Amino acid sequence: MSDPNLETCDNEPIHIPGSIQNHGFSIALDKALVVRYCSENILSFLEINAQSILGVELGNIEIFKNEASQNLERLVRFAAQQDFLSNQNAFSYQLNNNVFNVIVHFYNDYHVIDFEPAISNLTHDLQSLVGRSLSEILSDKKIENLLGNVAQQIKKIIGYDRVMVYKFHDDGHGEVVAEAKSDAFESWLGLHYPASDIPKQARELYKINLVRLIADVNTTPSALITQAVNGKAIPLDLTHSTLRAVSPIHIQYLKNMGVASSFSVSILEGDNLWGLIACHNYTPRFINYRERESAKLVGQVLSSAISFREQEEDQQHAAEHRQAVETITRYLLRNVSVQDALINRECTLESVLDCGGAALYFENKLHVTGNVPDDGFINKLVDWLGERTYNDGFYTTNKLVDDFPLAGKHKLTACGLLACRLGKNLKEYMLWFRPEVKTLVKWAGNPEKIIKTDENGISHISPRNSFQEWSQQVELSAVSWKKHELEAAISLRDEVNYAISRKANELRIVNE
């Protein structure tokens, strides 16, 4: 990224903030179960001074061992035997007459113990609600309905003011594709937000940690204190902690939006972060571990439904493309010329991929089918392609104008290009063109106004504070090419090359 400010944004080490959200408290033990980190706010929960238990073995801390049936040391040892990193669990634990959910995990040499209130202000029976929600969600196979159902059901489960399904597009920016909200609030459905609103390292973290709660943006985080080693205090890695303090930049962003509490659930498609279920409340809101886990379960069910559905769609398209390649291969086997097989029959180059039009540049002649730019443009394009070096003889783009400015004049035909060279050194190509997708993107707030300059002329990164709808035409770009489309082009290229060399051989035999 060229802008140093946005780079800083991507580099903020949000997994080691040195503090936690203060609706709970945390301690971390080394392998010998000696306390190495403790949040300062343990004082307000247990009247213990954090400093006083640093370096003390857990078994020697009165308050944690007095509870006969719930010895904390036993819980930690038990959790360590299980794989609680991928499958965290909460234990109910009573301290000073308050019930906590104790959430234990082992990561990077430390047992991290988060103590959260077990309270809930939801009145429904969670288990039966989740059961009903899942069957309602799965009752509809259409993806749009599925997403809408998920938003409704999550809203029922956690009771937030606004629940959105937020989908990432290929370039990283996102769109609200489903929403459930109280009538009092305006709809954000269809709004687009720039990629920088959720920086790279946050997305990586959200692939590991599938839910996070920001209970109250107006509280001050509690510092995690530790003893310095060789004069240096090493911050604890809170990747898996349920209480990790939130990036101050994001807190400011939420305040700008008027949001007091935010909760989000990751939606994965395989190893990719497909999107998030983003939930807002306009007053502070805490939801307990079980409630968050229920929302996580719904997110996981949605994730697999999306993966399944998208795979199904891709497979269907791939099958259509394969069939077109097979038909053209049959033409080629009938000993017709290459241009005849690729351009002049019922099934043409154009049928192999979803495109506006296609062209074959072969033996110094141009043959076209469908909606393509004029010959002069394609000739120049072929010359330009011949001068480039690219992987395996392929060049793909969804914004040709960025590399080949002349394309700016051909937005109705040539915004996307998949070019495939035939042979190794020859200037012979199959070309597929895509027109501009004239999507009117409704940006929420001007995405380019992220960097602000202060009175001293220094630029600062700041979350946008205008959330007025802002429209921007996505100009001169086309739908991106998918992997299975490239695969279809590769297999056609192989068939065509095979036919060319077979013909050359036949010619050689005849001449000999």
Ligand code: BLA
């Ligand atoms: C995190 N940004 C997030 C999260 C969301 C968004 C959902 C996850 C945390 C959460 O659940 O709140 C963004 N929220 C949105 C969007 C919508 C929404 C787009 O509801 C739309 C409806 N943010 C900025 C800029 C930076 C930035 C410029 O706008 C960086 C300079 C940072 N966003 C940022 C960071 C996080 C974040 C660092 C991680 C917060 C954390 O987990 O600590």
